[in-house]
Amino acid sequence: MEDRVEENLAGFVDEEEHDNDEDTPPNSDCEDVERRYMRCKKGSGEIKLEQVFDSIGEFKEVVVDYALKNGENIKFTRWGSEKSEVRCSIGGNCKFKIYCSYEDKIGKYMVKTCNDVHACTKDGFSKVIKSGVLAQLFLNDIRKDPTFKAKAMQDAIEERYTIVATYDQCRTARAKALKMIQEEYDEQFARLHDYMEHLLESNLGLTAEVGNGQYEVLENKHGFKVDMNAKTCACRRWSMTGIPCRHVLRVILTKKHNPKDYVNCDWYLASTNVKIYSESISAVNGIGFWIRSQEPRIQPPPREVTKGPKKTEKKKEGQE
Numbered sequence: 001m002e003d004r005v006e007e008n009l010a011g012f013v014d015e016e017e018h019d020n021d022e023d024t025p026p027n028s029d030c031e032d033v034e035r036r037y038m039r040c041k042k043g044s045g046e047i048k049l050e051q052v053f054d055s056i057g058e059f060k061e062v063v064v065d066y067a068l069k070n071g072e073n074i075k076f077t078r079w080g081s082e083k084s085e086v087r088c089s090i091g092g093n094c095k096f097k098i099y100c101s102y103e104d105k106i107g108k109y110m111v112k113t114c115n116d117v118h119a120c121t122k123d124g125f126s127k128v129i130k131s132g133v134l135a136q137l138f139l140n141d142i143r144k145d146p147t148f149k150a151k152a153m154q155d156a157i158e159e160r161y162t163i164v165a166t167y168d169q170c171r172t173a174r175a176k177a178l179k180m181i182q183e184e185y186d187e188q189f190a191r192l193h194d195y196m197e198h199l200l201e202s203n204l205g206l207t208a209e210v211g212n213g214q215y216e217v218l219e220n221k222h223g224f225k226v227d228m229n230a231k232t233c234a235c236r237r238w239s240m241t242g243i244p245c246r247h248v249l250r251v252i253l254t255k256k257h258n259p260k261d262y263v264n265c266d267w268y269l270a271s272t273n274v275k276i277y278s279e280s281i282s283a284v285n286g287i288g289f290w291i292r293s294q295e296p297r298i299q300p301p302p303r304e305v306t307k308g309p310k311k312t313e314k315k316k317e318g319q320e
């Protein structure tokens with residue numbers, strides 16, 4: 001669960017302005033001693049014979065990219081941790097088939113069959129594009145604007161990709177995305193102490209009180225105005241996410257205040273309230289980079305029922 005949250009966060013991370021090499025993920029190119037196996041660029045949506053993957057999960061992600069890119073109605077027909085097969089959902093004479101399985105010799109998963117020509121006519125839908133996939137695709141849209149409607153998502157899908165989605169799928173996807181964002185919020189909140197320690201190691205300039213709860217925090221020669229009373233920072237992250245940004249935490253550290261006192265208890269409210277200012281926000285390094293401190297995790301503040309959409313009705317076949 002936590003891993004998934006960290007994964008989601010990765011998409012949301014705005015790096016600090018200076019690059020830190022240590023934070024760069026290792027190069028994932030696969031260079032074999034004898035032979036260089038074919039990899040695909042993430043998001044390229046390409047699948048070729050003998051292409052290799054580190055896991056079936058990675059293969060499945062590429063299949064989703066492939067469906068989004070080509071607008072093909074395909075579905076998984078064999079599962080397991082060792083193999084996966086994709087066929088056409090439209091059927092008829094269509095012989096489309098992609099098969100990927102574990103290759104002992106190289107310790108990787110390899111595409112063994114790739115009949116990627118369809119005999120069918122596209123119907124616009126794709127069985128591999130489920131609400132969970134849509135939730136991931138629209139996570140940032142919803143983060144920026146929690147009131148982003150299912151209908152807007154449906155329109156955006158048609159605009160951005162070569163497939164269509166049903167309204168119900170979009171509604172489920174929206175609910176899932178809101179839940180993921182709330183979980184991220186809770187996770188960030190729970191780990192505020194780790195965040196503080198991370199901050200101690202950063203080169204954030206000390207603050208100067210400019211009067212009445214207002215401070216200036218220097219970062220790479222830029223001054224960020226923090227207002228502890230109005231709960232705002234020039235970077236806007238505090239008001240957007242409800243969690244104090246690094247500039248605010250710098251003030252809290254200096255003043256030896258408790259960060260808990262500066263957290264807004266509801267992400268949804270916090271971000272809808274400032275939607276009108278919805279400019280890009282800058283965040284700290286992702287939670288994945290925070291080193292675990294000795295401090296206990298913090299329980300999220302009590303909140304009323306989530307302001308997200310109502311639980312969707314019965315799941316419908318093929319949409320879940």
Ligand SMILES: [Zn+2]
Binds near residue numbers: 094095
């Ligand atoms: Zn087909």
Ligand SMILES: [Zn+2]
Binds near residue numbers: 224234246
């Ligand atoms: Zn800030």
